[in-house]
Amino acid sequence: MDEKDREILRVLESDSRIGAGDLGTMLGLSPSEVQTRIIALEKSGILRKYTAIIDWKRAGDEGVVALVELKVSPEREYGYDRVADRIARFPEVKSLRLVTGTYDFQVIVTGRTMQEIAEFVSGQIASLENIKETVTHIVMKTYKEHGCELQRSEGVERLPYSF
């Protein structure tokens, strides 16, 4: 990792569709060097995935997102890692973090309906050994996702000509 790698990562984080040619022009590298660096970043597990941020509500989707707080008893020898691994494997779980404060795990769960979320949390998560308590918050409205404000159009109104 050097400064050029960091620059590549910062650009990709804001626009993962950009091609190696443009990236190279922007950063003063040849396309093949950009390609080599990207492959190395992928192989080392730093660059994980190329994705898109989607406002599903705007697309008319009725899906439900829930923020679930979990209190967990850590296991001797494994700590939180083994139970985290079991939770993370469910495709319904979009993100999972161990946090400081009054609970241990913060989990983001998605489902088609509230009922589906309820069944998943009680059936699959709460029933796991070591889970002491769950608190489920249903998301009412998402204002910002991955640095992208969903309720506000980006850009600035400017005069078309100014000196």
Place this chain on the structure above:
Amino acid sequence: MAVNYREAKGSNVSRTVSDIREGTPRRKYISQRADGIPPSGIRKFFDLLLTMDDVISLGVGEPDFNTPWNVAVAGIDSIEKGVTSYTSNKGLQDLRELVSAYLTRQYHTKYDPDDEIIITTGVSEGLDLAVRAVVDPGDEVLVADPCYVSYAPCVMLAGGTPVALPCPAEDEFRVTPDALLEKVTKKTKLLMINYPNNPSGGVMGRDDLRAISDIIVDHDLLLLSDEIYSELTYEGRHVSPASIEPLRERTITLNGFSKAYSMTGWRVGYLCAPSDIAAAALKIHQYVMLSTPTMAQYAAIEALRGAEDAKDRMVAEFRMRRNLFVAGLNRIGLPCHLPKGAFYAFPSVQGTGLTDEEFAERLLLEQQVAVVPGRAFGASGVGHVRCAYAASRMDLEEAIRRMGIFLQSL
């Protein structure tokens, strides 16, 4: 994003002062000074644009980022707390101290916040103050050409005579000793420069400035240095003329928050000069402006205290867009040197057989891309067009695509 200006009429595309139509009935009341100011070079383009859809504008001289939110909040806070009265004429003490420290840190210039710095309502006001503080009727003022459009009018309003100092493309738009010696006369009082340069993106490094400093001293000239684009320097570091010893006592430095912190509409800048000149400028400022808007000064304080990261991100983005856009221009056959500063590319259109004005007009009509003809910035700009790359990468790529089609069609 391409904009439908036909629909946008009356919203953000409000007319500017320079757009008053030629047909307006003229009465006898207008002063000779006001009357002597030439009309804006792009009025025609404004009018054209208002009839058009799907336009990508590269004609914009301001960043396309929002003001960093913590900076905006500082302005909002001052309103909410009722801190909305006048400040001292010079501007808030805290802000002047922060400006002084910032200039020393970034550009190694030393200005006393008590009697060498005035907070102005944008660099535009600073220009006017500076010129009026030192220019008498009959004085000649050398204006490095191409330059921002207000320089010559400011000189004329002060009763001085603007004299264009050619800084053509072959000199990379810099002031050279030869050009300076050719234009300087006994009447020359002041030299006005702007680096990084609008419209060309040219810069003057330490050696370039040293090369003209003896001439400035020998002819007892003053130097007005508009450094509003100083943070947008992509190769090496910006050099402030006031950091060069023989020039310090003869230099008026102008700078501000508009470009570096995306704060154009807040209107905050500053004038720095040796105390005798600053005192004269302050007299004018106190009678024509009183003080710079208070909420904007509080926002500027926050910009200097807590927006360095935001500034660095914006500068990095401009640098990448510059590389992308200039490579695109060269690819489609519009030769363009890599501009070292500001956010403008200034390619030559001479190879197309069109004048800069024809090029800009036809590009707008045929491909809906707005650029500014170089002649609007002076004789040395003739044959070039100014393209602001302060637009999203997506818009820049689309603009290049359309310009490529336009060039093919010629």
